[in-house]
Amino acid sequence: MSSLINFPRLLISAQKGGAGKTLVSLGLVSALSSIGSNVIPFKKGPDYIDAGWLAFAAKRPCYNLDPFLMSSEIILSSFLSHAASDAIAIIEGNRGLFDGVDVQGSCSSAQLARILKTPVILVLDCTKVTRTLAAFVKGCQVLEPDLIFGGVILNQIVRLRHADIITRSIETYTDLNVLGVLPRLKNFSFPMRHLGLLPWQEHGEGEVIIKILTEKIKENVDLDKVLEVAQNAPSFSSSVPIFWPNREKDVKIGVFRDEAFQFYYPENLEALTALGAELIFLDALRDSSLPSLDALYIGGGFPETQAEYLEANSSLRKDIKEAALAGLPIYAECGGLMYLGRRILWQNKAFDMVGALPIDFEVGEKPQGHGYVKAKIVAENPFYPLNMELSGHEFHYSKPINWQKGDFSLVMKLSKGHGFYQGYDGVVYKNIFGAYTHVHVLGIPVWAVGLIEAAKKWKEGLTFDFRNICQDQTLVLNGINNFIKS
Secondary structure (H helix, E strand, O other): OOOEEOOOEEEEEEOOOOOOHHHHHHHHHHHHHHOOOOEEEEEEOOOOHHHHHHHHHHOOOOEEEOOOOOOHHHHHHHHHHHOOOOOEEEEEOOOOOOOOOOOOOOOOHHHHHHHOOOOEEEEEEOOOOOOHHHHHHHHHHHHOOOOOEEEEEEEEEOOHHHHHHHHHHHHHHOOOOEEEEEEOOOOOOOOEEOOEEOOHHHHOOHHHHHHHHHHHHHHHEOHHHHHHHHHOOOOEEOOOOOOOOOOOOOEEEEEEOOOOEEEOOHHHHHHHHHOOEEEEEEOOOOOOOOOOOOEEEEOEEOOOOOHHHHHHOHHHHHHHHHHHHHOOOEEEEOHHHHHHOOEEEEOOEEEEOOOOOOOEEEEOOOOOEEEEEEEEEOOOOOOOOOOOEEEEEEEEOEEEEOOOOOOOEEEEEEEEOOOOEOOEEEEEEOOEEEEOOEOOOOOOOHHHHHHHHHHHHHHOOOOOOOOOOOOOHHHHHHHHHOOOOO
16 A cells, blocks of 8 residues: 655646746745745756856756656656655746647647646736736636636736736636735846746845745735645655665765856765765866866856956966876767857957867857757767767857867757867767756766766776777666665
């Protein structure tokens, strides 16, 4: 007989991107925490920046849940691993509630809400609209009738009469209640970049922003009703949480984490730690030298905005180049890939970078790649098995320039996405693997296995080209099988 588990939870969604989901989610996380609730944040989709703000507001990691990057079973297992019966889980959706990758709404916030049987609170942008919002809310209830709706929060309200008409319309024509009415915020600065928020690491006034949002939510949202919605979420049958092994730490992997490189999924770092890595966190702007390491992991970020400081740290760049050319295993995503190149060209200026890869990167005003990625490994490399298929995502305004075919290999053939060049991604040179594609370990556990094993080989002094490291299918299968256990 299976036991039932109750995890209070809710998902914040909206009719579109930019309606106020993030502001409401941040405000709820902080406001509920301030009145004594234990709040655990989650982010739907592959986004790093919103997840970073949620983690900043909650003062704990925010975990991503994405139906494109991971299976429904993994999503449920991950959620059960991080949620708690004595806490409230707040999941921020992305885009509009039903917006997915196809006409059926695959991989949408609605799909995630169904997987987790989570009540949805709709945030509505009320700019230049009144009674029509009742029709929208009614349509949401009808389009996918198996969704659970917990209520509505109105945003961008100008006058009391504006709020009154919308509230009475929604509560007359639907069975949902308006849980809060947020006024249009004046003199409120939340700087944006590249279609999204500025990362909290660069904002400089994160605490001020969170304080303002906390006060606005506490003043204008019925937190008792929000808690009631979360607590009335259906129970789960007992399921299998993510199993993390606890292996002895036998390799050292450097991870750059600073204003230039911030984009890391907590699960990726946790997986490396669990599989035997001691993570050495580094600062590309301030550390003058590279310590002794067995591998290096450089995530994404905005190296162009910090290019002057990265260039100024010439001693560290020299160390990284020497280590890379000597064969140190390096896995670099997007911003990390750019950092390993020769130069970054941005705003009519050129900045010297590491120079381990014979590539310049030019940052423009328009996205060069934006969205989910489907790829297949088509050539040998230090980290992935040949013919492996993987899912990921990309979001970059840079493109490679001043490079020649034959200077390195491109080992990922994309069936979806843009990548590095003409549907290919995955730059391999020596034991460097650099890609615009970001991956999540819960969708690709082999990623962590490959990086750990590469580090072990390097530590053991096997300095030959170990491109076949992941061709051992037994190793790969063991990595997957040990990742989740019943």
